[in-house]
Amino acid sequence: MFIKKFELLFLGIIVLASLILAKNFYDDYSFKTNDIPQSYKDRIAQKEQEVIWLMQKNYGFSFRVPLIVTDRFKGRLYGLTAYKNGEIKIYLNKKVMQESMDYMVDSVIAHEYAHALMFKLKNFTKGDGHSKEWQKACLKLGGTKCEQYVNSHDVVMGKLPF
Ligand SMILES: [Zn+2]
Structure with a gap:
């Protein structure tokens, strides 16, 4: 028994x-x-709103660019800012979102928006786009990780890598 x-x-x-x-x-x-869960969309939208509010506050103007979540990324990039024919778009890597959503929200969105701002201000610096001006912008937009010497090629002019 x-x-x-x-x-x-x-x-x-x-x-x-x-x-x-x-x-x-x-x-x-x-x-x-x-598609990504609604809770993720809400967090991304909320952060974007915060970044735009900080932009308005610190620069006296603000703009919004398309934030595209895609799983077409190759490799481990979190995000990417693309500039093509005067149009700016930010891509976020869906593949790393599940494990790195906090990082995505706290760091990546402001980081990429700072690249978008550089494009908007026609600040096309040589190199990989992580200039001193970019760093200032990243911090002003509320980014928590705005190191200048990141080894990520996340600024693309012209053709997308995917
Ligand atoms: Zn970057």
Whole structure:
């Protein structure tokens, strides 16, 4: 009788573990195949609003650029600012969003918006775009990580890398 109970308990644990595993798998899967969750969209929109408010406050003007979440990124870039035919667009990497959403919100959005601002101000510096002016802008827009010497080629003029 004791053994029977024990087996039942053991079976129960296995069933439960399988369910949790399936749930995790499903969450992962649904994230990859579907649009991003509403809670993520809300956080991104809220942060964007904050960045734009800071821009208005510090520069006396503000603008909005399309923020595009895409899984077409290759490699580990978090975001990308593209300038093409006078149009500025920011791309965010959907593939790293699930594990790095806090970083995305706290750092990447202001970082990329600072690049967008440089384009808007026609500040086309040589190099990878992480100039002293960019750094100031990044901090003024509320970025928490605005190091100048980041090794990320996240400024693109012309053709997108994906
Ligand atoms: Zn950058």
